[in-house]
Amino acid sequence: MTEPILRITDVVKHFPVRRGIIFKREIGRVQAVDGVSIDVRKGETVGIVGESGCGKSTLARCIARLHDVTSGTIEFMGRDITNLTRNEMRPIRRDMQMVFQDPYASLNPRLRVGQIIGEPLVIHGRGTEAEIKARVQDLLDRVGLNPEHYNRFPHEFSGGQRQRIGIARALALEPKLIVCDEPVSALDVSVQAQILNLLTDLQRDFDLTYVFIAHDLDVVRHVSDRVYVMYLGKIVEAGTGAEIYGHPRHPYAASLLSAVPVPDPVLARSKQRIVLQGDVPSPLNPPSGCRFHPRCPRAQVLCSSDEPQATSFGGEHLASCHFPVARWPLADPADIRRPDPAATVE
């Protein structure tokens, strides 16, 4: 097994909520990320899926050190970068870049495309004006844009083209790792496919490693070698794409997968779905025990008191659940219900 290029161990990110004008006292903490461990190996794509507000983007920002973590460690290329200062981080940022979700907000409207893509090169002092220009035009060509568009402003481009600009910019310093935070969520489906294919091609050509964050299960399956499912700041299930999509063990992962529409009407009719009630609970005051228990159709008393530990299901497949889903696809309602209806949590 290759050495991980990025190793995140027990990362916790809490945002304190303060009140008071002069003497601010802490009245609570938003537990956005709460003890997440992830390994990313060189050359692979690791997908992180979860609902809005589950802490995916916070995790991405912690990896890129845009947030300081509350506790835990982040190791990148064998070096602990958890507590590096901004200046110490600078050389490391060459090897770790980010692609952001919103292709409209992430490009400064007052800069030209050439300046936007060339910015990392200028910041890191790579080459003369002419060299930077040549490099930028090469990058534009590489991501499928016309190098002649060097002098245009972002508003002259479509959403997909803007995301290509964002990708070109992330590639400028020839990074080893790119953290993609919902890179295609803001795009049309047809454009999504183009961008995903571009990312795959670039991965092959430049030997890139991706951390790919998204809420769209199909998108993640399409690009990822391994997948982590997040719920309310915790990883609930992890494994290769085939393992998780083939047989999800955690009821949360199963509910997400059962909600994916099936294009075959006959199959769709016989399909059992786990329909979750309510919303994701507040990360300010997360549920005790297993964080999923208030919404889980299989929850029992144990789930509200004891936090489940990650259990192996063979290979790399891990899930944190006291009562994992036994059968997949779900064939009848009994597959969904709690194993012992007598032991109700109420």
Added chain:
Amino acid sequence: MAAEPAISAAGGTARALAATRRTLSLIWSSRRGRIGLSILVVFTLAALLSPVLAPEDPTRDFGSEILAPPSSDHLLGTDGNGADVLSGVLIGARVSMAVGFAAAIISGVIGAFVGVVSGYYGGWIDRTLTAIDDWFLVIPFLPFAIVVATALGRVADDWPGGRVTLLIIVIGMLSWAGTSRLVRSQVLSLKERQFVERAKALGASPGWIVRKHILPNVMPLVFANTVLIVSATILAESTLAFVGLGDPLRPSWGTMLEKANDSGAVATGAWWFFLPPGIGIVLVVLGFTLVGYAIEEIVNPRLRERRG
């Protein structure tokens, strides 16, 4: 294709010129902007050319006829000293507008600097600057300006530009608080934008982010606001000059109004003495206000939509 506007200085100047031309044509496209710009062009030309245009030196050439009504010798009559009012108005335009401009630029620079620093860096820096800002917002302008201008009047006589320089500094220092408040709020919103976060992810220093990402996005706002502030600073100069704090060697419109009042022009109905400088002030203030609103409409797209 223009050569490397990304970095080269020549490209920068060419771009600035193009931007100025674009802004001017945008201002011209609204009716307000057209009226305002026309007024300002006329008065600016008059002020710039006043040494050539003015028939006499209003601070030296005193004729024998005082408070004489308009005639072929003196198109706008004479003042209480027998000097030519038309010359006074032309020279006065220069002083009034120079003070207005310079003070507004000082206020714009201080306001932008304080606003950006306070908004971007936050924390105790922000709290300190906001407190200073609050102080400048609440002190009553006129008494404070009168006190400072009086106290430093003698000292300022030896400065280049004399008391006019003093007025510029006093007015400029007292009118930046609103601008900095405006800029600060804009910066607070800008610094949370994704392109700023992205620049941080690239390893950019705070100085780089402020220069490349924050300033270019607040400058149009500062510009619009500064143009509006010129009206206020011109009025402030007139007020201070009217209460006797102007420079007697460099008379502005306010100084003329003061003299008109002192020489009893209002009581005797010598309208040619007090009306021209008064109308000058009103028109120039109107011009700057109209142009300021026109720029604000360009800068703030929400106002543009409202216009339809």
